[in-house]
Amino acid sequence: MTDTNNSLVQIRDLYKRFSISGDFLDQIKFRGGKLVREQEHVHAINGVSLDVIQGEALCVVGESGCGKSTVARTVMGLLKPSAGEVSYRGERIDNLDDKALLPYRKKMQMIFQNPYASLNPRMTIMETLREPVQFHNPSLSAVELRDKIHEVMHSVGVDPSWGERYPHEFSGGQRQRISIARALAVDPEFIVADEPISALDVSIQAQVLNLMMDAQESRNLTYLFITHDLAVVEHFGTRVAVMYLGTLCELASTKNLFAEPRHPYTRALLSAIPRLEDDRPDFIRLQGEVPTPVNLPSGCVFHGRCPHANERCKQEIPALIPLADGSQVACHGVEEGRI
């Protein structure tokens, strides 16, 4: 079980729903002779609880649309949770207004997925990097400011003499470095990285990943790393959280998860990693499609596709159960010992 004392960020029973039925007038429907108000929601996150421990790199994996990015954006305060709490060092932050959040903005930063959209096209690199430093440290002199920015640029391998250039003059990998530099410029402790390398080509991915690992070591950072690339997880992550349809299936250390996946979904996911030897007898084919997050399945969200599902799985939502090796699994089958 995780020790809450050294956890940096705590996420408790987080829910996030998005309304998809438009404004008030669109919601009013005529049913059976009566006017009724109907609202439909996408249930993006359904009761996720996570602890990010100081100094670790917690990877969140899952397929497209499972709510990984929504978790990241809710933690950063870009979205307000529908229910649940987000705390930073024990202080609740999800209900603070912009002004009260300001001290946390300096400590929590985010790296975005698309390096082509995450830099303002009308600002030079220097302006992009200078603005946050100046904003959070208004007392710095011009020389200190410049030194600080040059130091950050050096640390991500961007030459300070490129500062007067605009983002479109750089390649994707260079832009992502600049994006990382922007996040590092305010000296954060915690970085949420939302698929930071999925838009880069493979040769650049390793560079950026190594850069992030170096930064973690030299600046004592904690990462919440959202990805769908399991090879990256194995290389980068301290612990892994597997998500499916807005819920957490399994949370384990990287070593344990790859050696011994418990949850049926995790097993299927890991067996789908392409490997050099082609004859894999244990390749798990899941039946059907991911259900729609608008009408969630009852009970375990995975029961419709799970080969081990029984009546209990259809009725009861499984909770995360801690196991002997410190992993946590949300599965009735694992709990009952039948898987």
Added chain:
Amino acid sequence: MSDTSFQMDPQPSAWQRFKDSHFFHSFKIDRVAQLSFLIFITYVILALGAPLLSPYDPYDLSQVDILDSEIPPSWEEEGDERFYLGTDAQGRDMLSTILYGTRVSLTIGICAVLLQAFLGIVIGLTAGYVGGRVDSLLMRFADIQLSFSTMMVAIIVLAVFQATFGTELYQDLAMIMLILVIGIAEWPQYARTIRASVLAEKKKEYVDAARVMGFGRLRIMFRHILPNTLSPILVISTVQVANAIISEASLSFLGLGMPVSQPSLGSLISSGFEYIFSGSWWITVIPGVVLVVLVLVMNLLGDWMRDVLNPKLYKG
């Protein structure tokens, strides 16, 4: 890393960057744009230099002689060497009056558009970025405003003003009133265009990045989003200046614009209209041609700019 092949040339100057840009390149190959730009610049120079360039001062009554009235242009048989484009019904030199009139028309057009742009940018940015109820409210205002035609609003406001405060005060304030009326009546054009671009821009990750940095709303709106919506603003501005000049001319033609003592192109056309059937065509036709050419080159420039800055044709 600084001396690897990544090292690029020394930073080009702003002028050099402009010369290398797509914008300048398409200007170089487009004859229509070049010609329009040349004519437009000529207009601006003539308007700015009117007091120096014009042979007479049409505002100075001591230089006007009623006996010189309705002299045709100098190339006509009855023309007079002193008045190259002839004189109007009061004996003012047409050339000087047109130069001063262009100045008045351009001033009103540009100031009215600045006012439109200011209102439209503030309202459009707020509506687009804040969204929700604020957006609905502001855009319904815009819809209501658009459902009245500009001319109708302007005619009512100016006529009521003239009736309430008397013609004399009106003549003193005519230019300011025209700028205010045309400026306020047309802001929804800007607001809608900017709101649409803001809606597209605010979904981009650089806005999220700015929010994560903790920047305030105003800073994000004006420093991050606004510079990225400037190309549509530039395009509608050229067309709107032309529209504002036309509106001013129409109002002056209807007698609600600039007074005869300080004529704009529109009021010149209007004042000559009474004499057109008695043979004095030049009082109406020459300022008319000047006005049409001015509006035409501005519209051509606007069209060209819209094509060049269209992200579907060119991205950058």
